[in-house]
Amino acid sequence: MKIDFVDLKRQYDSIRPEIDLAISDVFDKTAFILGEKVERFEKEFAGFCSSKHCIGVDSGTSALALCLEACGIGPGDEVLTVPNTFIATVLAISWSGARPVFVPIDPETYTMDPEGIGDAITDKTKAIMPVHLYGQVCDMEPIIEIAEKHDLKVIEDACQAHGAERGGKRAGSFGDAAAFSFYPGKNLGAYGDGGAVVTSSQEIDERIRMLRDYGQKVKYHHDMMGYNRRLDGLQAAVLSVKLRRLDEWNGMRRANAKLYDKLLNLTGSRIQTPVEAADSRHIYHIYALRTDSRDALMRLLNENDIATGIHYPIPVHLQKAYSGLGYKRGDFPVTEKYADQMLSIPMFPELKREEIEFIAEKINSFQSRSMKS
Ligand SMILES: *Cc1c(COP(=O)(O)O)cnc(C)c1O
Numbered sequence: 001m002k003i004d005f006v007d008l009k010r011q012y013d014s015i016r017p018e019i020d021l022a023i024s025d026v027f028d029k030t031a032f033i034l035g036e037k038v039e040r041f042e043k044e045f046a047g048f049c050s051s052k053h054c055i056g057v058d059s060g061t062s063a064l065a066l067c068l069e070a071c072g073i074g075p076g077d078e079v080l081t082v083p084n085t086f087i088a089t090v091l092a093i094s095w096s097g098a099r100p101v102f103v104p105i106d107p108e109t110y111t112m113d114p115e116g117i118g119d120a121i122t123d124k125t126k127a128i129m130p131v132h133l134y135g136q137v138c139d140m141e142p143i144i145e146i147a148e149k150h151d152l153k154v155i156e157d158a159c160q161a162h163g164a165e166r167g168g169k170r171a172g173s174f175g176d177a178a179a180f181s182f183y184p185g186k187n188l189g190a191y192g193d194g195g196a197v198v199t200s201s202q203e204i205d206e207r208i209r210m211l212r213d214y215g216q217k218v219k220y221h222h223d224m225m226g227y228n229r230r231l232d233g234l235q236a237a238v239l240s241v242k243l244r245r246l247d248e249w250n251g252m253r254r255a256n257a258k259l260y261d262k263l264l265n266l267t268g269s270r271i272q273t274p275v276e277a278a279d280s281r282h283i284y285h286i287y288a289l290r291t292d293s294r295d296a297l298m299r300l301l302n303e304n305d306i307a308t309g310i311h312y313p314i315p316v317h318l319q320k321a322y323s324g325l326g327y328k329r330g331d332f333p334v335t336e337k338y339a340d341q342m343l344s345i346p347m348f349p350e351l352k353r354e355e356i357e358f359i360a361e362k363i364n365s366f367q368s369r370s371m372k373s
Helices: 008-029 034-047 060-070 088-095 139-152 202-211 234-264 294-303 320-325 332-341 353-372
Strands: 053-059 078-081 099-102 123-126 155-156 175-181 197-199 215-218 287-290 342-345
Touching: 008 034, 008 234, 034 053, 034 197, 034 234, 053 060, 053 202, 060 088, 060 155, 060 175, 060 197, 060 202, 088 099, 099 320, 123 139, 139 155, 197 202, 202 215, 234 287, 234 332, 234 353, 294 342, 294 353
Parallel strands: 078 099, 078 123, 123 155, 155 175
Antiparallel strands: 053 197, 175 197, 287 342
16 A cells, blocks of 8 residues: 555545636636636635735745735844744745744644743844644744733744634634745645735735735836735635635544544554644644654655655754854754654545554554564
8 A cells, every 4th residue: 555645636536627617717717817716715715714814925935924024024123933844934034134033842732832932032023923833823822922012023824724723713813914825735735836924904914915916006006116926816716616625624634633643642652643732723734743763663654655754854943054043953952852753644634544544553563563672
């Protein structure tokens, strides 16, 4: 049995007639950039996130960068985030001209530890960028409290968290603005690059609408120096079809995660399964295990044709690109230790029960073998 890390074909097969129809409609109307399909998707996605506005853009990284710029963050400012994230979070901060400053993660949920924020705040700090890693919303209540106390903006990196909730509130509805990615493998994925900002601030909405489209509100009237960072009509048409199924697909991911949890949590197990916080609705963009014998387990799974991933093998503060920030090994012990322990196993809605059972069986045989030795 060969099991891919993510199988996008199964999902396409399940919605093919609707997708094909939506795409041919875009061709018929030749509405390739922005336009009707994008406007419609923006309304739908704002509603999905319990937010007032949504602005479709060309990637999640662009969405993050536009949020920062629209919040007035730039050179001389500092933005707090975590070293345990995909590089794009930090690149967006660098593009704005601000300096990324890292804070520790919570050892159980792997997301930003609110307790660690205080020490990192200086008079240059302007914003906090929490990352809803793997599909679990950060502990936002204390983060928002700290932000309000210090007059900081909060920009959520919700690129892995479409439809995730904490305390009954949806990802994207906590901060001043939030960024989503529609990279094909994300829980809501386009058939190419795409992204969106959601915000309930009219001011941020207006600024980002202009920034993504050459700084114009009226064609050829450029009120600011903007960019070309627009969402395609084709991608929006695909996203509208898929959005109708997203809650159901997230539910399937959760059911898959619960089955993994049940099968893998044997007595004496030395494998840590993901921890879902009590008030959280985790949507398992990634199902990441943690174990001391990561490399050996990865080898065994790969030998059995089971694909795996590592999210992420090198914490951002230790990446070569960021050596200039002056961090060193030892600065974030939990993140550094976990980078050697994390192992992501296949997770997508259409994963079959027998596939999950097969994967769990291999992992458990590995456990009993390594426990005997
Ligand atoms: C995917 C991702 C991004 C970037 O999104 P792109 O659409 O690939 O630009 C940013 N942050 C996180 C946490 C992501 O997972």
